[in-house]
Amino acid sequence: MKAKELEQLLHKEIPISQAMGIEVEHLEKNTISIKAPFEKNKNIHNTAFAGSIYTTATLAGWSLLTNLLRENNLTGSVVLAKAEIRYLRPINSDIVANATLNNLTEIERLVSDQSSHPRLKIEQRIDLVEKNIIKAKMIAKFAIV
């Protein structure tokens, strides 16, 4: 998929992503960057809302794996099983979530051989970054079913 195509998919299929104003900034087979604009995603302290930070991160992780399946012409679905997030410092502007599949070759091998892994789990680390500083860190475990 192209970034714009993914963005339209998210807005169509996950209505709250449209309400959040989610933008797919960058998409390659092994890396993604997703943004949520500040004004729609702020909290009572006038910093980025913890729920929106989490959601932007999960959308990045989910999208990267969903794109990988599509690029490999596979039909599986990506489902979030578990996630942990640590908020290190407040985010004072747009929320940006970056995810990278460092072990792309291994993951492609696993997802291409799903019959051997009926409930394959893939762990991803997703960073929330503002001005090159990591403001929050997520570890998410996705299942491909």
Added chain:
Amino acid sequence: MKAKELEQLLHKEIPISQAMGIEVEHLEKNTISIKAPFEKNKNIHNTAFAGSIYTTATLAGWSLLTNLLRENNLTGSVVLAKAEIRYLRPINSDIVANATLNNLTEIERLVSDQSSHPRLKIEQRIDLVEKNIIKAKMIAKFAIV
């Protein structure tokens, strides 16, 4: 606060909670129930969206502690430091998050004596429930600053 007052506070100060259609169903000093309607919070699989499930849970936890501070005439702010969520089964209708402070007396003592605890952390368990079945479980650590 009354449930409706809290709901209005959330909608005003956290715009995405309004976009999600968050409703405060029940609020007492030691217990809360918050709902997010299905249609606004569904995903590509036509089940409840993982990001909305997480956000509804954190709003329940945050609101319960924020209400406790207000009821005790305290000025501190509640900030989410860390959270972990496990999705056990899909949610097929409205998202409902329930939180209870079992150790209310102890927490009231701690928050009332904030000068001794400049960065007090309180851990809460929040359940996501559908038809009396727990569908997801969150453990959230809030800081009172």
